[in-house]
Amino acid sequence: MKFTAPLKGLSLAAILATSVAFPAIAETPADTFVIARNTADAITLDPAECFEFTGSRIVANIYERLFLFEPDDLTKLVGGIAESYEFSEDGKKITVKLRPGLTFHSGNPVTAADVAYSLSRAVKLDKTPAFIIKQIGWTADNVDEAVVAVDDGTVEINILADLSPALVLNLLSSSVASIVDMKEVQKHEVDGDMGYAWLKDNSAGSGPFMLKNWKANEVVMLEAFDDYRQGKPAMNRVVIRHVAEPSAQRLLLEKGDVDAAMELTADQLKGLAGNDDVSAESYPKGYLMYLASNMEHPVLSKPEVREALKYMVDYDGMVGSFLDGQYKIHQNFWPSGMWAAATDTPYSQNMDKAKALIADAGLDADTKITIDTLNKSPFTEVAQSVQASLKELGIDSEIILSDGATLWPKYRARKHELIVARWGPDYSDPHSNADAFAHNPNNDFEAKLTGKLTWRNAWPAEGLTELTDQAAAESDPAKREATYAKLQKMVQEDSPFTIMFQAIGTFGQRAKVKGFVNGVTSDQAYYKTVTK
């Protein structure tokens, strides 16, 4: 029939147009490490501002700090840019000698002036992570006198707060204390912004890699630095591709289009078991998942109820089912794998005990409680488990699911009742979490100490606050460790926090990839040791 003629032509054209096969390049180049990762959180790569997981990982590979953790021992702080250091008698001043002959990516030498500028810049810009080094007592007004370049290779650092020397060194190893290339940054200064606009998506460091290209929500490209102090890294390039969907990450990994996939689920990792070309890797993460009660709540503030919650949680049940491979049981505020972490797990589900405690508390029959949490797995499942346990205790509860942008403001405003939330350290010192879980100098609502979980849950942390200050100032490491042990015990026994789990990071990588180290904190991801 005549009318079918145009159809035939069109169909043929359509088939041709859609079925032409273009074989993809299946192998990544031998000198390039390609990572699939959800990079939606990356906002800035300026070390003075960066506080997100993806960004911190990249910053850690671009910049060096005075002190840092090397991949071969993630519990031992060593000199990065610092060759040696000496504390004054009173512990209030550190004199740091820099390693000679270091250069920035620009070719400029790394000098004491750069160190002073970088620390002062971070304090003066005062972006979110600045609080970490501001604990040393530095302010925009005094930091220039506090950190002084004595000569090209020597810096004097004055400690203006009552802090343990060990804590100061740890604070100086954090991402915000990264050393930037002063001359290069100043070249790009606009209206006295200390290069803030420019450094968001450019780099001026002395680390093993330089930033070549960053397109938000698309790709980050790093290039090896020839003159890195430990020699040029084996990988000439590191490419981090934004792939939000874990199933797509897995396909890319199995095909060999990427060398590592960072957000594979436990099931997907199990699914890789039979494939010799890829391996499933895990590492301890600093993230804790906890249940917290608002102490302004008439029921939840009762000590018996608080204790009952600790006995009610089905720790083993959750870790044995939906949390399998993603979380392990951990019941202290400082994550295992870090210095001074307590790892005892005294609580397990004991409904008889929990019921007896609830009976002691004498609750009304119509007690109803809300449980807030994030609207994503596994938070929803954990909240459901908590709800089921509460039900068994005779308490009805309602789960309220929100995204982070809604949940955290509610939490900061103390408007929750029970909350299933998470917390991770900001820097590698137990003070980081002690400050959140055990320190509350002013519990008044008006004080708005929103950065502290104690305040958010309206818990005055009496006695613990002073002990936290004491631990932060203690210069004897053994005494300090003992104080943190005591603090962890106190929070575990009597606080609004039922700390339940510690996250286990999991990822998949091609079998030929060696030396990729992913540490407890975000900035312990090392690309410089990777070989293929």
Place this chain on the structure above:
Amino acid sequence: MTDSAATPRPAVDFKPYLNVARKIGGGILMLALTFIGLTAVTFVIGRIMPNDPVVAIVGDRASKEVYDAMFLQLGLDKPIWQQYLIFLGDILRGDFGNSVMTGQPVLEDIKRFFPATLELATIATVVGVIIGIPAGVFAAVRQGTLIDHCVRVIGLLGHSIPIFWLGMVALLVFYAKLDWVAGPGRIDFFYDGIVDPVTGVIMIDAAIAGEWDVFQNALSHVILPASMLAIYSLAYIARMTRSFMLDQLNQEYVLTARVKGLGEGTVIWYHAFRNVMVQLITIIGLTYASLLEGSVLTETVFAWPGIGQYITNSLFNADMNAVIGGTLVVGISFVFINMLSDMLYRIVDPRAK
């Protein structure tokens, strides 16, 4: 008086010009109203949403001082009508503000993400038209036959299968197993940055630069996601074509034409289909516009950096500048396509002339 004044010149008929002017004026007015409506609605939604734009920027651990400083910096202490006016003024100056999420000016982001969606939507619509229309016509002409059933089943499936699932299966089969096409992403990273963005559509930019490797790689990446969306568009277009066509084939003029002894091809394509075309323009316009909104799920599965993913991520991050900027662009293109299909409609439909 001169002769020329004495002799009346033929009266100029301004009516058609007036009509055109009125239409253009109407279009501009429509755009302006849409613009004001869109900005007002997105602004209000942005303010009543329980999201906290300050936390989105400073993070949930920032101290009260940092929080308060950002609160003031964002002008959130001002009355809401003032905030809206400031915001409107900024937008009219082309300043959508910076995105919290990407750290870039929102306008820059849109320039990057919108062409990616445009690319997918255009290909999907073109494929939908090329395959969907003939399939629909064919099904109508052969009503009740196996072919008709097939078209109807495809139409139903295309409309009801979750595109997320279909996308994953397509990736598994055509990328992972058969190796026919490239996987997620818009281009392989080693081709990234080779061609300078001119239009933002990588294939066109590559063609302009004469970089055929890049062109081929980009094409290989676009085939799967575009096909997924094309299935949706062709299913819809085929279904509608079929029903419009059936409608026409039952009309008297078709019978008359056949009685006159016109060939079947002429009856179908020249007479019946011409009438269907008018209705189809609206359908195609709607399909194209809805695809331009960005298919979030397709973009997520295929790691496609498009406007749909951008707006959704921004919403989750309470990144209101980005949400408003993205929504405005989508809204304006919606209005624009509607105007365009309206004009085409007038050209094609003899009665509208």
